[in-house]
Structures are given as structure tokens and as C-alpha cells.
Amino acid sequence: SKLFGVMILRIAFVIVLLFSNSLAFGNTFDFSFNNSAAAIKYSSSAGAVIPNHGNADFQGGVLADKANNNIFEAGILLKGDSNENAQGWLALGGKALVGTIHNYQPGTTQYAESLMIGGELGYIIPAANRYSVAFYDYFGPGVTTFGVADRAYQWGAHLDYDLNSGAKIYVEYREIDFRIKATGQSPALDSGVYVGIKLGLK
Secondary structure, three states: OHHHHHHHHHHHHHHHHHHHOHHHOOOEEEEEEOOOEEEEEEEEEOOOOOOOOOOEEEEEEEEEEOOOOEEEEEEEEEEOOOOOOOOEEEEEEEEEEEEEEOOOOOOOOEEEEEEEEEEEEEEEOHHHOOEEEEEEEEEEOHHHEEEOEEEEEEEEEEEEEEEEOOEEEEEEEEEEEEEEOOOOOOOEEEEEEEEEEEEEOO
């Protein structure tokens, strides 16, 4: 729809503004979309805040779709020690996930929040080292999930291609589910294949 197209253009415009700001340098921006949703994520090294953890990243992002659902997330990811010759990586972390939901009960706006733990496992393909694959999974148990939900799930898998030292393009399948208290069901708040680009400014 035209409204969704305008939303994508606005997100792209925000990216341009961030790149034009000198404070943005040294960070990574991730923009992805499909025919029903668009997302932007931002990450920054946490090494200056968490001593001896130069491989830790603060991350945050927002996703919006045609149904006017919104997902906000923020957290930290700690990667294992690695070097230039490493063929993969393992990262563990936690995040806060907030969903503004319009499609569970038509005509209403509902909210679900969760504190989640999880991580990511990645592998660089030896025969084609510009390519890498990764799988991530996060879970929010009942004790840390609030609002209309009592569980939260987020997982995905992506194939990346390294364009150069500061940019990657990728294809990803991702899914986010909140289990609704009233029904006991877990309809997908976000589900589908995305294409995206990651831009890192050092």
C-alpha cells in the first residue's frame, strides 16, 4: 500500500540522517524489509562500558508492518573471543522485547513485553569465505513476560554475503511470537523472509 511505502521511505531517510551525523561513526546499521514489514536495527560496541568485553554489543531496533503492529527491542550480545582466522562464532545475550499489537483483537491495541535470553551461532563457509550463515534464538519465560502474553519467542536464520569490510547483504527468515494468556495460542506477530543490508562505519 502507499502508506507502507511511505513508511519504508521514512525509515530509509532516518538511516541517511544517522550517517550524516559524525556521532554515528563506529556503529552498525541494519535495514531490512519484505512486502509487509520493514525494520531498522542499530548496534554499538559496549567495550567502553563493560571492561574487558570488547566483543560485546549494545543493540536496539524497531519493526513496523502493514497491520500497524510494532515491535521494539533493545539488549546486549556478548561474543566469544575470535580472530581473523576463525570459521565461526558463538554469542550469548539478553534483550527486552515490546510488541504493540493490533491484529489479535480487531479494533483494539494491546501490549506485550518480555525480558528474553538467548544467543546466536554462526559459521563462515570455508570454500567461500565472503558467505556466512547464522541461527539465533531467544526465549522469554512466563516470569519475565507481561501484558497480554505469558511467553515470548524470537528466532531466525540468515545467509550473509560480505561486500567489503563494512557492508553485508543478507537474506533472513525470522519469527516473533507472543503466547496470549486469554487463548493459550501463539500467533506470529512477525513471520517471513526478509532481505537486508548491514552497514558498519568504523
